[in-house]
Amino acid sequence: MPNTACLSENRIGPPSSLKLIPRWHAARHRRRRQRCGDTLGSGAALMEFSKLREITVVVFTRLRRRVAGFGAELFAMQVALIIVVAAVFTSAAATAQVALVRDDAEDDIRALAISAASLPTVVEGLRSDDPTSTIQPVMDALRLASGVEYITVVDMHGIRVSHPDRSQIGRPVSTDHSQVRLGHEFVGTEEGTLGVTFRAKVPVRDAAGAIIGTLSVGMLESDLARDVADRTWQLVGVALAAVIAGSLLSWVATRMIRRRLYGVDPRELRTLLQTREGMIAGVSDGFVAVDASGRVALANRAAEDMLGVRDILGRDAASALPVELAPLVSGPTTVMTDAAPQRSQLRLGDRSLVVTLSTAEVGGRPAGVTLLFQNRTELERALADLDAQTARADAMRRETHEFENRMHVIAGLLGMGEIDEAARMLDTFPAGSRPGVRDDLTTVRPPVLAALLEARMASAARCGVTLAVSDDTIVEPSCACDAVTITIVGNLLSNAVEAAASRVEVYLSGDEAGLEIRVEDDGPGVPVDDRRRIFVEGVSTKPATGAGRGVGLHLLAGIVAGRGGTIEVADAELGGAAFDVWLPAGDGSAGPLGGVTSAPGARRASGTVAADAREEAP
Known part of the structure; x- marks a missing residue:
């Protein structure tokens, strides 16, 4: 009797539940429980678990932020499209494989049935007194060589003379062979003694062409289904590989698109465009931007009015702008090497313009130049008006001072009673300054x-x-x-x-x-x-x-x-x-x-x- 004197508690049962176990197993069981208890009860283990959880949260947060936005949406849309296309083509290919497998099986079993029915051994065996002994060995060898489930030979009375299950020999067939005995062939699915099979039935004819029996070849439907499944899984594997490859290419394409858009969400492009158009239209000064290729990339209406040009966007700046600006816009990538704006005065007809030339940079690299036009004609007109108003104010100030002095003299003469002298003083005033003299x-x-x-x-x-x-x-x-x-x-x-x-x-x-x-x-x-x-x-x-x-x-x-x-x-x-x-x-x-x-x-x-x-x- 084995040594089972040591009693141990069941690890997952109640304390009262006891069972007999070997001593060596009980000792190992106690050591395992002790190690588990020490590990779970350790504060260090809890701390490590907390750190692991924090690291996991940080990683997933960074991943979520990284894939958030337009790039993630575009990538998800492309992957979804690839998956849908792959699923549709895989489904269509799988459907085609089902039909292909059944067509191949039909061709194989029909050809095998016709070949077996034409064998001399089968014809002579059906003419003999003991057909089974002649036909059965040949059909077994043929069945094993071809891999079909069964090959059955039936005489004209519907009695099996050959069958994989020898107990079925000498018994009537389980399916109808009457039409085959009339010379018709049959290919289809029927249920027999071996199960549901896909079979072909053909008549057996002698040398004179007379029908002397029938022959049936079949394979299990489960084998056909297994063959279809194997081919389908192969297609699924190819589709998965295509999805993975397409996803990688989509991710690369998404990164390239975002790089081309400078990281701007396309949904923001419309707002940015409207804002830019509004800001440009609201600027009273003229503004023209020339790209690195020397073409006009941007121009507002004020600039077109000042320069007397129209529809210059996309045209060569040297030919679209007035010839006076040609030295400023020729070779825009090499005109300026520093960021300091350059100002110059330009006269176009009766307009005097102040032109400020600046370098436009994208990503720290020169991308062209910008021209800012200020109409100095309006400034000069405003300065002239200011000078005229200042001169008028000075003249009025002098006249007021002179008039006050004269009025003080007249007031003094009237106060002294010198009326005649005051009258003579008034006569010295200019005609436009003497009251009471207009008729x-x-x-x-x-x-x-x-x-x-x-x-x-x-x-x-x-x-x-x-x-x-x-x-x-x-x-x-x-x-x-x-x-x-x-x-x-x-x-x-x-x-x-x-x-x-x-x-x-x-x-x-x-x-x-x-x-x-x-x-x-x-x-x-x-x-x-x-x-x-x-x-x-x-x-x-x-x-x-x-x-x-x-x-x-x-x-x-x-x-x-x-x-x-x-x-x-x-x-x-x-x-x-x-x-x-x-x-x-x-x-x-x-x-x-x-x-x-x-x-x-x-x-x-x-x-x-x-x-x-x-x-x-x-």
Whole structure:
């Protein structure tokens, strides 16, 4: 009896579950349990496992980040396409293999059946008294040599005379041979004593052609299925190899595409293109980029306008741009070797341009040059306007200083009672600077308004503009001329003198009800589409030479609206613009004088647009 005196607990059973095991096995079992317990209970093992987990997380995180984005999507799409194509072709090839295997099997068993049925041994055996002893050895050898499952010979009575299973010899066949005995051949699948087989049945004929029996050759359907599976797995292996090779090539192609796109996601290209087009269109300076081959790669509309060219993208820069720029764009890869921009001045016709030439770099390598054009003509015009305004301000400052000195002298003479001397002092003033000497202002009875008109006439004369008061101007002494009236009349006259070419006419009619004002000039006028917009703050038809334009008429419209008056813009008889203002007296409750409101309508030219200040003033 073996030594089984040592008892040991079952490792996975409850403590009460005991069994007898050999001593040597029990000792090895205890050592194994001790090693496992020590390993799992060790803090070092837990630490190593934690480190391994952290390393795994880091690796997978880096891999996920590496394959994330457009490259991963493109690679996944290509791999998916390769897999689908491989699966479709593999399925089609496998289907074709099934048909091919069955066709080959049909040809083989039919040819074998016909060959076996024509053997003299089979014919003579079926004629003999003991056909089995003659035919069976030959059929066994033929079956083993051909690899088919069975070869059965049947006599005319349907009795087997040959069969792989000798117990079936002498018994009737399990399938129908009646049509074969009539001379027909059969190829198909039937179930017999050996199972489901794919078989061929042919008649056995003697030398005279008479049918003396039948012969059946078959192979198991499971063998055919196994053959089909073997060929299919071969196709699958080839398909997998093709998928792997295609995936590797797809990964290489993806990396090349990303390198060509400089790592930019194609979904961002549309946004980048729209942003670039918007930024280029919003730049007022001209911009032209010439690539390394000397062709225009980029140009905005401002550059085309400044250079007087059109449709230059993709053309050779030396021929598409003006000849004056040829030295700058010839050989763009060697024009500049440093990154310092070069500035030069270029004159094209009546335009003076400042050209800044810079090197364009891609990946740290020169890729061409960029040309930035600034229209110096506008700058020179702005400087000339600034000089003119500065000179005018200096002249007005000197005249104001001189006028103040004269007024101080006159005030001193009047204070001393030297009236005659003060009168003689006034006679020494220039005609345009002496108040109360113009006959065309006698109908303007309020002295403040008359003084304003005379001062504006002198100011207009210094600007080369004639300011005339119409003959039918009548302003009664009862017409209130407060600060609002002076502001409105002065603003209208200043605007007209500034816009006029040579002449401004003013018509005034007023009494205790209010004041009607009409100011005309021979300037360019106000377009019909702008006659309502000019009363909006910031809108002006004058050249934009700086900030502050589009404010005067906006404030004027607000003042008129505050008094309950109206302001209209029309075409002037002088050819420019005409401004008609009705300014009620006081709070505006009094209506216009009889015949006063009809004057603007009678004098207004066609195409007048009324601008109610109460609607336009914000």
